[in-house]
Amino acid sequence: MAEHGVAQIWRKIPSMYNVIGNHCTTCDTFYFPPRPVCPKCRRKGHLEDHKFKGLGIVHTFSIVRQAPDDFKTQAPYVVAQVQLDEGPRLTTQIVNCEVTDVYIGMRVRVCFRKITEFGHAGLILYGFKFEPTMKVTGHPDR
Amino acid sequence: MVGIVGYGVYIPRYRIKTTDIADVWGENGEAVAQGLGVFEKSLPGPDEDVATIATEAARNAVKFGKVDAKHIGAVYVGSESHPYAVKPTGTIVASAIGCSTELTCADLEFACKAGTAGIQTCMGLVQSKMVKIGLAIGADTAQGRPGDALEYSAAAGGAAYLIGEENPVATIERTVSVTSDTPDFWRREGEDFPSHGARFTGEPAYFRHVEDCAKLLFRTTGTSVDDFDYFVFHMPNGKFPVAVGKQLDVPAEKLEDSLVVRQIGNTYSGSAMIGLARVLDVSKPGDRIFVISYGSGAGSDGFTIRVEDEILGHRGEVPTVDDYIQRKVYVSYAIYAKYKHTINM
Ligand SMILES: [Zn+2]
Numbered sequence: 001m002a003e004h005g006v007a008q009i010w011r012k013i014p015s016m017y018n019v020i021g022n023h024c025t026t027c028d029t030f031y032f033p034p035r036p037v038c039p040k041c042r043r044k045g046h047l048e049d050h051k052f053k054g055l056g057i058v059h060t061f062s063i064v065r066q067a068p069d070d071f072k073t074q075a076p077y078v079v080a081q082v083q084l085d086e087g088p089r090l091t092t093q094i095v096n097c098e099v100t101d102v103y104i105g106m107r108v109r110v111c112f113r114k115i116t117e118f119g120h121a122g123l124i125l126y127g128f129k130f131e132p133t134m135k136v137t138g139h140p141d142r
Numbered sequence: 143m144v145g146i147v148g149y150g151v152y153i154p155r156y157r158i159k160t161t162d163i164a165d166v167w168g169e170n171g172e173a174v175a176q177g178l179g180v181f182e183k184s185l186p187g188p189d190e191d192v193a194t195i196a197t198e199a200a201r202n203a204v205k206f207g208k209v210d211a212k213h214i215g216a217v218y219v220g221s222e223s224h225p226y227a228v229k230p231t232g233t234i235v236a237s238a239i240g241c242s243t244e245l246t247c248a249d250l251e252f253a254c255k256a257g258t259a260g261i262q263t264c265m266g267l268v269q270s271k272m273v274k275i276g277l278a279i280g281a282d283t284a285q286g287r288p289g290d291a292l293e294y295s296a297a298a299g300g301a302a303y304l305i306g307e308e309n310p311v312a313t314i315e316r317t318v319s320v321t322s323d324t325p326d327f328w329r330r331e332g333e334d335f336p337s338h339g340a341r342f343t344g345e346p347a348y349f350r351h352v353e354d355c356a357k358l359l360f361r362t363t364g365t366s367v368d369d370f371d372y373f374v375f376h377m378p379n380g381k382f383p384v385a386v387g388k389q390l391d392v393p394a395e396k397l398e399d400s401l402v403v404r405q406i407g408n409t410y411s412g413s414a415m416i417g418l419a420r421v422l423d424v425s426k427p428g429d430r431i432f433v434i435s436y437g438s439g440a441g442s443d444g445f446t447i448r449v450e451d452e453i454l455g456h457r458g459e460v461p462t463v464d465d466y467i468q469r470k471v472y473v474s475y476a477i478y479a480k481y482k483h484t485i486n487m
Contacts, residue, residue: 017238051240073188073480095187096155098471112197112238114189124225126193126234135465137423138458 009125016127019110021088023050032088054110055133056084063099070116078102082130096131107133144265145310145450146303147275148207151419152198153299153406153466154190157182158478160294166475167289174294179380183297183407185473186283188481191225192300195412196281197238199302202460203277204239207304207311211240214304215273217247218263220256220280220411221300222329222336224249235279246273253327254376255437256280257301257411262317262443264305275306280411285482287335295379297407299466301415311453312422312431315446316363320355327438338438348378352386352434355442359432363446367392370446371429374417376436377403399424405467418447420463427451 014020021032026041030050038045061080064071071077078094080102094102095113108130115125159182161171175181186195196219204211217232224231232247250256250263257280264276281300286292305314326347329336339347352375360366367373373392375383380403387397400417409416414435421431431447461469473481 013237018240095189112194112201113187114191114194124191124193126197126238129189134461134469136458136460137462137465140458 006123009123016115016125017112019052019054019084019090019128021050021052022047030084030086030088032084032090050086052084052086052110054128056082056108056130058094058102058104058106058108059083059089060104061094061102063102080130082108093129094131095129109133143310143313144269144305144307145313146422146447147306147308147310148203148209148304148456149302149311149419149422150199150202150204150206150460151299151301151412151416151463151466152195152202152281153184153409153416153463154186154195155469155471156185156187156473156478156481157406157470158185158473158475162475163294177381178294179384179404180295180407181404182472183295184299184409184470185478185481186298190298191283192219192221192223192281193225193231193234195283195298195300196221196231196235196279196302199281199300200235200239200277200279203302203304206456206460208456209275209304209306212242214241214275214277215245216264216267216276217241217245218250218260218276218278220250220252220258220260220278221282222251222253222256222410223283223285224251227331235277252441253437253439254378254408254410254413255435255441255443257415258433258435258443258445259437261303261305261314261445262319264303265314265317268305268307275304278303278305280413280415282410282412284408284410285335288479290335292336292338295403295408297409299406299409299412299416301412301419303415309452310450311456312447312449315448316359317443317445318355318358318362319441319443320351320358321441322351324351324438324440326440344382347438347440348376348382348436349386349389351440351442352376352436353389355434355444356386356390356432359434359444359446365446367396369430370432371396372399372421372425372431373397374400374414374421374431374433376414376434376442377401377417378408378413378436380404402463402467416463422449422453423462423464425449425453427453
């Protein structure tokens, strides 16, 4: 069975699996999603692809209790704006914690999850979400 | 010498207690838990599967090994719960961890030992100089039919091993295998749950293959139990590895550290590999580890491993097995059923 939209999904895979934006080396600003030109420097800007470390804090969030059909098994869940350590903010789901434990300023890190699946026979879409940073035995910060 | 240049694990955060499963089926939970040696098991969240578990474990392995993912020339994912029947899990993992497209990749299946078969395959490719680094992963989100004995132990988790020759954190001195046609456990295409030969799974299947493989490994390496500091056996439950240890005269304290099955259940392709990771987490340079995996159908892979000084410079960067075991939240049987899709929505 032929499925529509597969090409669009395939093109998005690199930017869904990892947090990839860009960095203007002229003014040292990071962008997510990537910008075609640096809005600050315009023609003087020089943009390079940048893979973010995937660490940040919850800037603001909302708890979704009335979920669309595809997300019903996950409800209630948290959608947050995460501020990356490098500066930019992005909208993402926060997983691996109770919805009532999420707070503004919570330290989070990127993780890899299933985003949705197109029916029982269709494609499965994977991508990044964020989760609370966890204990790492022997790590000086934690 | 060929060895492990990095390793990492992933265990989902959700747990269900054996007693909570037993309550649903009117069984004595305490007796079931003691009998099986499994007190709680891990289960995947609603947005987790073998591709996500394998990717998380592989990202940890790459970070632990301080390896450039572009140097990985082979990716093998062993599982019996690959998300697609056709479309390799390894392609998703390789893309997500930032491998180059110049690599060979395939999914493997051999019940609970497909991951260790991947390690052997990578050893061959590395030693023959076909690839610089190979990535072997064992991961599962194991399913037991509701009410079946397997429901108490079938769990979710995975481990990833980077195999290479440059500065290994542990060298693999030797590997051997035994394989026979033994129908102790199987699942036909299109079936949601496996079938098994009940009592037949013990004596002629698990015990025969693990013991034969262990004896073969002792014989080919000219070693005995006394030469090793740690033992790791596949853990279908908490009882079998302990029983096989007794039959081989392995002191209990040399086996104890690997028995992750008590807290997380049988992670199938992840089982022996997570047990080995637990031992690598706590071992000292110079320690020797004896590992035997087991896969129904049936076969065993054996490895003798020596921990190198190199390991000391790699710890503290990624979560240990214990860090994952301790990160947990208990769910009820109802939530467990919802996450496992045994309730059809
Ligand atoms: Zn700029």
